[in-house]
Amino acid sequence: DQQVKQNSPSLSVQEGRISILNCDYTNSMFDYFLWYKKYPAEGPTFLISISSIKDKNEDGRFTVFLNKSAKHLSLHIVPSQPGDSAVYFCAASTPMDSSYKLIFGSGTRLLVRP
Amino acid sequence: DAMVIQNPRYQVTQFGKPVTLSCSQTLNHNVMYWYQQKSSQAPKLLFHYYDKDFNNEADTPDNFQSRRPNTSFCFLDIRSPGLGDAAMYLCATSSPREGFNEQFFGPGTRLTVL
Numbered sequence: 001d002q003q004v005k006q007n008s009p010s011l012s013v014q015e016g017r018i019s020i021l022n023c024d025y026t027n028s029m030f031d032y033f034l035w036y037k038k039y040p041a042e043g044p045t046f047l048i049s050i051s052s053i054k055d056k057n058e059d060g061r062f063t064v065f066l067n068k069s070a071k072h073l074s075l076h077i078v079p080s081q082p083g084d085s086a087v088y089f090c091a092a093s094t095p096m097d098s099s100y101k102l103i104f105g106s107g108t109r110l111l112v113r114p
Numbered sequence: 115d116a117m118v119i120q121n122p123r124y125q126v127t128q129f130g131k132p133v134t135l136s137c138s139q140t141l142n143h144n145v146m147y148w149y150q151q152k153s154s155q156a157p158k159l160l161f162h163y164y165d166k167d168f169n170n171e172a173d174t175p176d177n178f179q180s181r182r183p184n185t186s187f188c189f190l191d192i193r194s195p196g197l198g199d200a201a202m203y204l205c206a207t208s209s210p211r212e213g214f215n216e217q218f219f220g221p222g223t224r225l226t227v228l
Binding site for chain 2: 003004009032033034041042043044045046049089091093096097098099100101102104105106107
């Protein structure tokens with residue numbers, strides 16, 4: 001039972017264009033959503049997050065949008081650069097004991113073509 | 115730089131031969147996590163430590179154990195590795211007392227079982 005789904009395993013875009021990565025979730029109790037970026041042979045690194053009480057968060061070229069009614073979030077990268085080529089994981093946060101549990105999607109591999 | 119370190123980066127073991135993966139952190143975070151990630155799948159939480167308190171996920175096999183001798187170090191022990199345990203193992207840390215949901219990941223250990 002996948003609570004967080006990334007239905008596109010891969011995405012290819014031209015340099016300078018917009019990249020849109022999508023994520024769907026099933027549990028309306030998730031309180032925070034995060035995007036991680038992973039290069040080969042490295043661990044995932046935090047990119048951007050959004051609280052469930054907001055619908056948009058922006059950080060430079062990266063913007064995350066949250067549509068709670070649709071249980072959908074998306075990551076927009078504008079403009080896309082070749083260095084953005086990586087696997088992007090969507091994760092949802094849920095409280096557990098005194099910390100947080102992250103539930104990950106299976107990732108989308110982004111290729112930005114020069 | 116403060117970081118999460120995993121050793122070794124690549125580990126080969128034989129079917130049924132116990133193996134230990136290690137993780138250390140210089141972030142002084144009180145929570146440490148172990149994830150298993152199989153090819154093209156989402157990272158899956160195995161267990162975590164909140165300070166010295168161990169918390170096992172309900173579906174983590176008994177074959178997987180963990181130790182945390184101090185704040186900086188955490189070990190993953192696989193008592194009798196099977197072929198299905200071949201995966202990338204990711205260690206992560208967080209500091210919920212500081213109000214962050216973000217988890218910081220190490221580069222991972224890729225385990226091969228022959």
